[in-house]
Amino acid sequence: MDTHSTRPGNVGDTLIYLSVSFLKVCWKYSAVRKYLIVAVVCFVYLFFTVHVSRASTRKDKRLDLWTGNSVYAQSKTDLDPADGEVNESVSPTRSNVVYITLKSKRHKPAIIRGTVRPKLRRKKVKVTQQGGTQGKLKDTRHKNIVNQRLGYSELDDSDIGYSSIRIYSERAPPWFSNDDITAMRFLADSKITQIGEVAPRGFSSFILFKSATNGTDDIDECRKCCGIVKRPLDMSEVFAFHLDRILGLNRTLPAVSRRFRSLGDGQLCPVVLWDPSLSPVEDQPSERLNWGSYQTSLKHKCWHGGVIPKPEWSCTSIHHHEWSKLVVFDFLLQIYERLDKNCCGFKPRPEDTCIELGHHEECRDKDGIELTHIIHRxxxxxxxxxxxxxxxxDRDEGNLNFRLLEGIKELPEQSVSVLRSQRLREKLLQSLFLDQQYWDSHGGRQGIEKLIDVIEKRAKVLLTYINAHGIKVVPMNS
Structure with missing residues (x-):
């Protein structure tokens, strides 16, 4: 039989045919040569088996590296944006692999409870900073519209069926008292019955609303039932209230955001609880304050340790520690109207009040500059x-007003500890989330985060100033 005619066509039969042919050839050799050939064949077989096994293992590891079994990796083409599952039917390549990191750029709060009801779609109101003549015209128009609506009528915003102060946990954040929460709900949800412009003694005129009639128009009798309506441009009053409570100062009046149908096109306005017991310190002739007398009173630490101040110390009725609390608050928010109304400690913009009134040109006599908006009960x-x-x-770190810190040798321990704790962002987010109107008007969390970015940067500058100037951090309990 011709051997070529019996050769098989597939690979397996070919290997068998070659093995049989090799054995026939080896059979002709002696026993020693047969054993030697078998040993060589076995060695070659073992070497080939081990080499292939190692190569296969390395290949499997490389495949695991790209498919995500060893690290957190997912393919762009296989990742379902809805549920994050990976489609294993498509093999990933180097060009379509995305490595996922769980590191956050910001310190976010552990829990911000979501709403349990569908969110109402509202048109976002963009509040912009305006000043100069245009700002004055808007303020005048704001008051004129209110004056046209004097008397009793429905002046509050449209009914939304629930409070705009949202608290979905068992209790409010610990920095708010029960009175704070009650005041916030009153300002946001109470039914307004009367609104008009008033001018209490010692204050410039402002718009006041009442939620119930008490049989008198006397503003001194308006306790816990009246609120001041500020301009839309003053929306930072709400942020200031939350920051004050978080820092443990407790010196501001409660403030929330509220929309008024009767004012212009229904813009959102900050409303502040009115307290008829307020009185300007500078309203008393014997206690008029200017920068020079203020610095002198800081040196003598008026009323500190129960010491009765001497007449030559230029002291007012305000305790020494109160000024330290004020400068922390004013520096973080860069409020200059109280201690630096002439803008002597920074470069003002054309829309700032000191430029409008020409006060910025009066900085030569610094000691003679009067302090304003210094209020007590x-x-x-x-x-x-x-x-x-x-x-x-909108004032960057290169133009901060360090004049506010002049003469201050001590700062409140509680406030500084909050700034050092790295939890200021978390607390502000949790706090501002309560005021739904304010939260939504700034674009939700993304917009609020931008405001907190500014405050955090200023907090770092203040902490650096404390260390560089040896400022003492001491307890300042009321």
């Missing part, structure tokens, strides 16, 4: 009340 003369808290978020 008639029954509590030793403690300040932070009134008119319009902050400025």
């Amino acid at each position: 008639k029954h509590d003369p030793h403690h300040l009340v932070f009134f008119n808290n319009k902050g400025y978020f």
